[in-house]
Amino acid sequence: MDLSIIVPVYNVEKYLKRCIESLLTQEKLEYEIILVDDGSADMSHEICDIYADKYDIITTYHKENEGLGLTRNYGLHRAKGKYILFVDSDDYIEKNSLSYLVDYIKKNNMDVVFFGRNKDFEGNIIEGTDIFPDNLPDYKKLAGLCLGEPLKNDSFEIGPAWKAIYNYEFIKKNNIYFESERIILSEDYIFSAQLCLNQPKVGFWKRNVYYYCDNGGSLTNSYNPNRACGAINLYKTMEKMINTEKLGKEAVLRANNNFMINLLVSFKHLVMNDEMKFNVKISNIKGICCEMK
Structure with a gap:
């Protein structure tokens, strides 16, 4: 299997269908969608089950609430794909974009490929402005770039875990997993920095694949x-x-x-x-x- 898409789910009944439907529009790709319900108190858990019953490529897991980081780990431990993609359940993916991304990381034998993203402010789309370099920075420079939001002079962002596709074998070999967000805020940054410090073979996909949504009621x-x-x-x-x-x-x-x-x-x-x-x-x-x- 080419790709495992891990979607942590918690109280997002308003946006969950949009997320899942965007993942179902991917063609020419052997993949699975792993929905991990992190103890939702709304209808999110039922939406997950409905989609899992309808589509063979979707698997739903239900567990007690632990937070985003540990929920991603839960999905990782159950993934079957050679590559991993994280998608937050109130965000979504560009239609028919993932097969090209998988082809790129596969043909170039890379461990991680960072890509661009757009912002969706309740339907108002703001184009992403990442300008990825032609020459790859060294691994320490990349790790430093992961430690927070971009500064004024930064031309691209690589801190969020959902902004890349990963070689799962590299993650397992180097034992790179998420901290609990109840202990460390923005655990993405530590995950991404640790990954870069393990000196992966890095690539940049100069297209906006991901839609980050500002829905007003986020954590x-x-x-x-x-x-x-x-x-x-x-x-x-x-x-x-x-x-x-x-x-x-x-x-x-x-x-x-x-x-x-x-x-x-x-x-x-x-x-x-x-x-x-x-x-x-x-x-x-x-x-x-x-x-x-």
Whole structure:
């Protein structure tokens, strides 16, 4: 089998059909779709079962809620394809785009191929602006690029796990898996950086395959009492990686920038939480500051 598409699913009944239908439009490809229901409380679990009953290439698993990272790991351990693609269940894929991507990684014997993405703001499509280099940066430079959102001078982004196709054998050989998002925020960045530090054979597919959707109600836009703690743990993990691997000043700047963004978002969500009393908000902010010491 060429490809396993792993889709973590959690309370996305409004968008799940769009995601699955986009995956079913892929032609000239031997592939499977693995839907992992992470303990959804809405109709997502039933939607998964309906599609699995209807299409032989779809398998649905139901499990207790653990978060995105561990749910991706769950799908990985059950994948049968030579290559792996992660798709978030509120996003979607360009029609008939994956067979060309698989051909490219296969013919060039690559371990990972990064590709472009567009943004879908509730139906308003913004074209992606990734400009991938013709000359491949060294593996430390690539690892540093994974540590957060792009800086002003960055011409492309490779941090999100859904922005690449992977050789599954390379992942298994190097034991590269996701941390729990309940411990480390944005666990994608650590996964991608660890992958690059294992010196894979890297390629760039200069087409926009993926549609990242800003649906307003994502985890990033909602209050999470553990977000600040997760951001601190993420920064400490990045800091250790940067120092151990000597990733350089740009990696430090990217990690610092990512940390400040996460802290500001945490404070914003905390202050704007109408259900929390003012004195509790102040106490929580003090607690966050103490954690940073």
